[in-house]
Amino acid sequence: MSEKKTALVTGASSGIGLELTNTLLAQGYQVIANSRTITRAGTLTASDRLALIDGDIADQETAKKVVETAVQRFGGVDLLANNAGIFIAKPFTDYTIEDVDRLVRTNLVGFFFVTQYAVEQMRKQHVGHIVNITTTLAEQPVAGVSASISLLIKGGLNSVTKALAIEYASEGIRVNAVAPGNIDTPLHKNDDHGFLSKMHPIARMGRASEVVDAIMYLDTATFVTGEIIHVDGGAHAGKW
Template sequence: MSTNKVWFITGASRGFGRDLVTQLLEQGYRVAATSRNLDELRKIANEDNFLPLTADLGTEASVAKAIADTVERFGRIDVVVNNAGYGQVGGLEELSDEESRANFDINVFGLLNVTRQALPYLRKQGSGHILNISSIAGTIGSFPAFGIYCATKFAVNGLSESLAEEVRPFGIKVTIVAPGYFRTSFLSSGSMSTPKKEIAEYQNVRETQLAHQQHYNGNQPGDPVKAAQAMIKITEVENPPLHLFLGEDALGLAEEKINRLTTEMKEWREITVSTGF
C-alpha cells in the first residue's frame, strides 16, 4: 500500500467524505478536501498532510483553483473522489424545474467540473483513479419519491462508464461506487431536500418520503467507516472494479434488477428481434 498518494475529495465535511478523510489521514495519506463550509473541514485535522479547501463545484474557476492549490501543495493528485451531492425527494410532478435542475447541478455537473479540471494533471502524469460516488439508486430506479435523484445517479453511472473507456489509454482508472443505506447524515435535512409543493394525491410518494425521514434515518445497516476502508482498498489494487456496490442491501437490489431485466428480455424476445429488416 502506497501512502504517498494524494487524494482530492469533494463534499468532505460530513458523511462518507468526512469518514474517508479521517481514515486516510490516520493511514498517512496526503489529502485535499473541499466543502462549502471551511470551518467544518478545519475541525477534522490540523496537520501538514491535510489541505482543507472551500470550493463552489458549480463554478469551474472555483474548482480549477482548488485543484491547482492541491497540486501546488502536494505536487500531484492521484485519487479524485467525487463525493459531493445531496438527495432530492419528491414526485416528478411535484418537483419544479428549478428544484430538479439544482439536483443535477451538484450531483452531475459539479462532478463533471471536478473531473474536467483534474484530468489534465492525471493525463500528464499518466496515472490516477477517479471514484465517482453514485448510489444503488443509479442502478435501480423503482423508488417512488426519488425519481430526480435516481436520474442524477443514472447519469453519473453512464458518464462514468464512458469516462473509463476514454481515459484508459492514459493509465487512469474509474470506479463507480454504489452504496446502499449507510448510517451517515444523508437522510437528514441538511443532505436531503424535500419538495416545496406537495401534491396530496401522491400517497406512495409521501409514504416513501416519511419512511426515509422517520424510519430509515439512523437505522441504516451500513457502516460508513467500513465503506471508507473499502474505497481505500480498491485504489491499491492493480485492476480495480468499474462498479463497486457497497452493502448487502445494494448487492441484493442490483441482483434483483439483473433478474428482472433477464426475465423481461426473455419474455419479450420475439417482439425485440422482430424489428429488423
C-alpha cells in the same frame, strides 16, 4: 509526482466524505478536502498533510483551486473522490425547475469541472484514479421511493464512469464508482431509519466506513476500472 499519494475529496465535511478523509490521512495520504464551508464546519483541522478548501465544487474556480492546490502543495493528484452530492426524493410531477437546477448543479456540474481539471493533471502524470459516489437506486429503483430526477443524474454518473474508464485507460487513468444503499450519515438524520433499513436484504443501514472500505479497495486494485461496486446490503441484486 510526490512520493506520497495525494487525494482530493469533495463533500468532505461530514458523512462519507469526512470518514474517507480521516481514513486517507490515517493511511498516509495527503488530502485536499472540500466543501462549501469546510473551514468553519469544525470537523477537520488543516495540517501539513491536509488542506481545506471552502467553496461550491460546482463553481469552476473552486474546482480549479482544489486541483491547483494539490499540485502546488503536494506535486500531483493520485485520487479524486467525487463525493459531494444531494438527493431530492419526490413524485416525478412534483419536481420543480428549482429542484432540477439544484440537482444538476451539485451532482452533475459538481462532478464536471473538478474531474476535468483532475484528468488534465493525471494525463501529465500518466497515472491517476477517479471514484464517483452514485447510488444503488440508479440501477434498482424501489417502490415507495420516488426520486426519478435524482436517479437520472446519478445513473448518468454510472454511465460516465464506464465511458471515462475506456477513454483514458491507455493513459494510466482508472475510473470507478461506488453505489451505496442507505448509509447512516447526517443526510438521513431526520429520516425513518427503520424504513430505510428494510430497503436492503441485509436489513440495516450501512456505515460510512463500509463505503470507504470500497473506495480504498478500488484505489489499490490497479487492474480494476469501469467498475460499479454496490455497498447496499444486496439491494442491487433484485426483488426480495
